[in-house]
Amino acid sequence: MNTPKALWSGRFSKAPDEMMKRFGESISVDWCFYKEDIEGSKAHGKMLYKIGILTKEELEQILRVLEEIEEEIESGEFVPDIELEDVHMNIESRLIKKLGDLGAKIHTGRSRNDQVVTDYRLYLKKEITAIEKLLNNFMEALLTRAEKDVDITLPGFTHLMHAQPISLGHYWMAYFWKFERDLKRLKAALESSDVSPLGAGALAGSTLPLDREYTRELLGFGEISKNSLDTVSDRDFIMDLQYALSTLFIHTSGLSEDLIIWNTQEFNYIKLPDEFCTGSSMMPNKKNPDALELIRGKTGGVVTGLFNLMMNLKGLPLTYNRDLQEDKKFVLENLATAKAVLEILPLLIDKIEVQEANIQKHLEKGFLLATDVAEYLVLKGVPFRKTHEIVGAIVQYAEAKDLDFKNLSMEEWKQFSGVFEEDILEILTVEKAVERRESQGGTAKKQVLIQIKEGREIIEKA
Structure with missing residues (x-):
């Protein structure tokens, strides 16, 4: 069987070692580019005709044979040869085999x-x-x-711990x-x-x-x-x-x-x-x-x-x-x-x-409403850092007694701050906590629906 000659072999007195051929080939990776390689060669050929390198008849022959080669690849008739290194050399060699010197013109003004x-x-x-x-x-x-x-509420996490x-x-x-x-x-x-x-x-x-x-x-x-x-x-x-x-x-x-x-x-x-x-x-x-x-x-x-x-x-x-x-x-x-x-x-x-x-x-665990309690105190005029300390102490107290916010009596609330009133009980539901977070980009339903609407507009424009 004749080994195909590399299209760059003129400079060399010896053919590449078989080991080098196996080591240097890229056809096992770049053969998927065959459509693009043929598409590029068609465009290049048309340009060569436009500038006078190819005649109209030569271009027509090249385009016809490039289409034949693509059909041969897709039918499995044309199997790439590792000896020819890559997708470019395989397709060009096939073109030259079919058209002789005319096929050799396709690489004019082009490099791999x-x-x-x-x-x-x-x-x-x-x-x-x-x-x-x-x-x-x-x-x-x-x-x-x-x-x-x-409308489904679930715990949000930071550090994989219940947060809000x-x-x-x-x-x-x-x-x-x-x-x-x-x-x-x-x-x-x-x-x-x-x-x-x-x-x-x-x-x-x-x-x-x-x-x-x-x-x-x-x-x-x-x-x-x-x-x-x-x-x-x-x-x-x-x-x-x-x-x-x-x-x-x-x-x-x-x-x-x-x-x-x-x-x-x-x-x-x-x-x-x-x-x-x-x-x-x-x-x-x-x-x-x-x-x-x-x-x-x-x-x-x-x-x-x-x-x-x-x-x-x-x-x-x-x-x-x-x-x-x-x-x-x-x-x-x-x-x-x-x-x-x-x-x-x-x-x-x-x-x-x-x-x-x-x-x-799970919503009943982890004091998910701690921030809401702190912000309740803020709205009552207590500085946030003070509220943070107060609510942290309440959490520690409730944990020690295996209680949640809902189980605390008003007397227990007031042990930590006299600012607490009966209205504290009104905020102690996770659903209300979600709906209160109406800041732009927040988790309240109104804000989520705004996000969904914006998302729909993005998808429609894509």
Whole structure:
């Protein structure tokens, strides 16, 4: 069997060692760019015709054969060859095999250095757009859940300790706003990717009269890159995406952690749907929150991808270095993971069963209304720091006697401050405590409904 010759072999007297071929190949990673590579070659060919390098007949032949190659790839007839290193060399070699010297014209005025980032940017534009759509669907599921649960009260936590009562709708909206920021970061990453590198060449541009604006227009990029040295070395657009995915996963991990805790027998605030849990091979009683645990577990890999890329880029001299071949593996894995997670979460969130009776039992613990009592005293003219001390002493007293605020007599209240009157009893319900928190962005139903309305407007505009 004849080993295909590398398209850059003219400079070398010896072929690469087999070990080097295996070590240096990227086809196992970048073959997914085949559509973008063909799309870029079509645009480049049309531009070469526009500037007189190709005739109309030559262009038509090249475009026809590029379409044939795409069909062969999708049918499985064309299998990439590791000997040809990457997606670019495989497709170009196939073109040359079919068209001879005419196929060899397609790389005129082009380097793999600008070709690969053209492919990459085109690919990421499509992937980011798909993830944005999935994230929008998930955010809509959170809005629906917030509307459904706006009247359910549960303990809010700091340090995983009971803090103040909140609306469950307010909780869902907290994550809506986190994911709304993630959506903005994804949009910024999309904008960062929307720059045409084609025509930058290996590093210094070209002596040929390339029409970069024309290829930009054909490929649908928003603008062309400004500096050829920067163009072929720039991987900021990938870092922008990796950062956006990292924060997205930090948020999905935090949400997963809460739901895992709430699903435990100790909390029992919610029941997770069977469809997203699994059992134990030994213990027949188990229903494990595997989907949420996997989301939490995959977060480390996503964040690692960001650090991997940053360390890869640190200290690289201008312009292209082979280190940059390592800029794809983690990104492609993270994109696939993000899509899978964002497909699962809306379904899981929708099917959660809230255990209101168990939540109610927890609302009676932990002195959730301590801040309300302190603010009651503030409204009576007592300085806040003094009220803080008074209420802290009341909590200590009640804990020692295994009592709650509701169980204290008026005489006991007055032991701590003569300011207390019978109206203190009016504030000692968690539902009223929630409704009193009407400050902008607060947990009162009125404020949560305002948030939901704003959220709906954001989704409709997306």
